[in-house]
Amino acid sequence: MLVESVDVSGPCVVVRARTRSGVSAGCTGCGTRSAWSHSRYVRHLADTTLGGRPVRIDLSVRRLYCENTACSS
Numbered sequence: 001m002l003v004e005s006v007d008v009s010g011p012c013v014v015v016r017a018r019t020r021s022g023v024s025a026g027c028t029g030c031g032t033r034s035a036w037s038h039s040r041y042v043r044h045l046a047d048t049t050l051g052g053r054p055v056r057i058d059l060s061v062r063r064l065y066c067e068n069t070a071c072s073s
């Protein structure tokens with residue numbers, strides 16, 4: 001996980017991060033290099049505090065959608 005920014009200006013600490021998934025990676029099923037699309041979800045870590053403030057993690061996840069119609073993965 002790569003941290004892109006940490007915002008401490010708000011009421012809670014917001015950490016923006018993304019997964020390290022390689023841009024050059026192909027489909028694990030057929031090896032075809034296909035389009036990556038971004039999906040995003042926010043993970044709340046209620047039990048975590050930093051300097052007494054709650055921490056929220058915005059994590060961007062890249063998912064591979066294989067363009068090979070003959071590929072089952």
Ligand SMILES: [Zn+2]
Binds near residue numbers: 029032
């Ligand atoms: Zn594939």
